[in-house]
Amino acid sequence: MKFIDLRSDTVTEPTDRMRTAMAEALVGDDVYEDDPTIKLLEEYTAKLTGKEAALFTPSGTFANQLALFTHCNRGEEVILPHDCHIVAHEVGGASVIAGVQLRAIESVNGKMDIDKVKKAIRYVDDIHYPETGLICIENAYSDGTVLSLDYMKELHMVAKEAGLKVHMDGARLFNAALSMKEEVSEVLKYVDSAMFCLSKGLCAPVGSMLVGDEEFIKKARKKRKLMGGGMRQAGILGAAGLIALKEMRLRLVEDHENAKYMAEELSKIQGIEVLKDNLDINMVFFNITDNRLKGKMTQEAFLKEGIKINPEEDNMMRFVCHYYISKSDIDTVINFIHRLRRY
Structure with a gap:
């Protein structure tokens, strides 16, 4: 049975x-840096993102935790x-x-107040405090x-003045860039x-990329091994990753358009309130304000119709558009x- 799966783009x-491509991939032992397909993926990623180097994880x-592990001291x-x-899901x-x-600084849609960030930075000269080692952001936000x-740009300037690095959780980086109408490298x-x-x-079955300067990626490669992320003939996965970057990222506009269409249609249903300020990418968030309808909109009810959804989280529901929607x-x-509403 074919399901309409709205749970996530994962x-x-x-x-x-x-x-x-996976079946035909040229492979080698990536721990020895012998896998030609992974090398191609990492080189292509670095060029696409404007960074010196990249690492497959x-x-x-794994990539976020590896970044913290590489940037920071205990x-x-x-x-x-x-x-x-x-903070919430790792x-x-x-x-x-x-x-x-x-x-953790209170934020609105992932945006921390710059002044609060400045005040939160702690230096080594006070023996009572831990030293700040890194600033992280997430874009697109969950x-x-x-x-x-x-x-x-403003946050990066604050970090630079304090001698700190900034790491970005860009799980949906290409969705963010599309929404911003900017190149990923920008x-x-x-x-x-x-x-x-x-x-x-992007339809690849497994994997994420970590990018940065050459020194950072060199350190991260060793720490990846420590964390158990050193893979052998990983080119089978890398082949899918290359197609994800060369082809699938270029069609994300369809998912964004479908999400806006879904939001419009949901808004027409009495008892559903769509969060229209949260429509930058391929996700639709909404509240069910009609308790009678809420009681009917269960995972079980949708599943019987061949539709997979996640339950409410913090009184909010999320439908996600992707290649197969x-x-x-x-x-x-x-x-x-x-x-459901009618009956």
């Missing part, structure tokens, strides 16, 4: 082109938005792996919004390192919700 399966969480503090992915990895503590280039000018996922909306799929979902 559910995308490899395309036929990817499957063929198993996942976005006992240092990382400044970042209070509800970003590193299993407390920062304390376990890098041995750092997180200085609530469907995008930070502006002006904001990123977006990454104002961060020292960044990660992005190949498996979120068409406009007709959206119409099917909308019609089903209309039927």
